[in-house]
Amino acid sequence: MGRLVTVLMVVLMLVLLATATASATITTERKAIRIAKRQIGKPYVYGANGPKAFDCSGLIQWAYRHAGLRHFPRTAQQQYRRTRHIRLRAMKPGDLIFDHTGSFVFHVEMYLGRGRVIEAARPGVPVRVARVWRVPRWAGTVRPK
Numbered sequence: 001m002g003r004l005v006t007v008l009m010v011v012l013m014l015v016l017l018a019t020a021t022a023s024a025t026i027t028t029e030r031k032a033i034r035i036a037k038r039q040i041g042k043p044y045v046y047g048a049n050g051p052k053a054f055d056c057s058g059l060i061q062w063a064y065r066h067a068g069l070r071h072f073p074r075t076a077q078q079q080y081r082r083t084r085h086i087r088l089r090a091m092k093p094g095d096l097i098f099d100h101t102g103s104f105v106f107h108v109e110m111y112l113g114r115g116r117v118i119e120a121a122r123p124g125v126p127v128r129v130a131r132v133w134r135v136p137r138w139a140g141t142v143r144p145k
Contacts, residue, residue, distance in 0.1 A: 029094025029142065031067035036060075036110055036118045039127045044120045049074065054120040054127055056107050060096060063110065064142060072142075076108040083140030095141045097132065105138070 039062070042053055049058030057076040064072040073079050080098045091097070091111045099107035109119035112129065120127045 032063040036063040
């Protein structure tokens with residue numbers, strides 16, 4: 001009987017630990033979305049990573065660093081290499097969508113859900129919420145590998 005109780009306690013602790021880890025990840029993604037949304041309307045400037053202006057990867061880095069991922073990479077190419085790659089249909093809010101030509105990744109945006117993203121798209125267009133529309137695309141997630 002004592003051994004059964006010990007086994008059940010270990011299983012319960014593992015379940016609680018897994019739940020806490022998943023909750024922390026969701027919290028990080030939600031924080032990153034909130035932080036990115038606060039940047040709406042700020043200008044696009046190539047190479048900018050905040051706080052007054054952003055390019056695409058600078059916005060993503062700013063959001064995730066301020067959400068708690070201290071060592072999140074700077075460029076879209078580095079961000080793609082650092083994320084776990086997933087299918088587009090598996091996207092969840094906070095995941096990243098990458099645009100590419102061949103193996104070169106040139107743009108990144110954050111998925112918000114319901115076919116919407118937040119992005120710093122190009123000069124003359126401030127940080128905004130937009131519809132997902134470009135191809136070819138790759139997806140990545142900042143969920144733990």
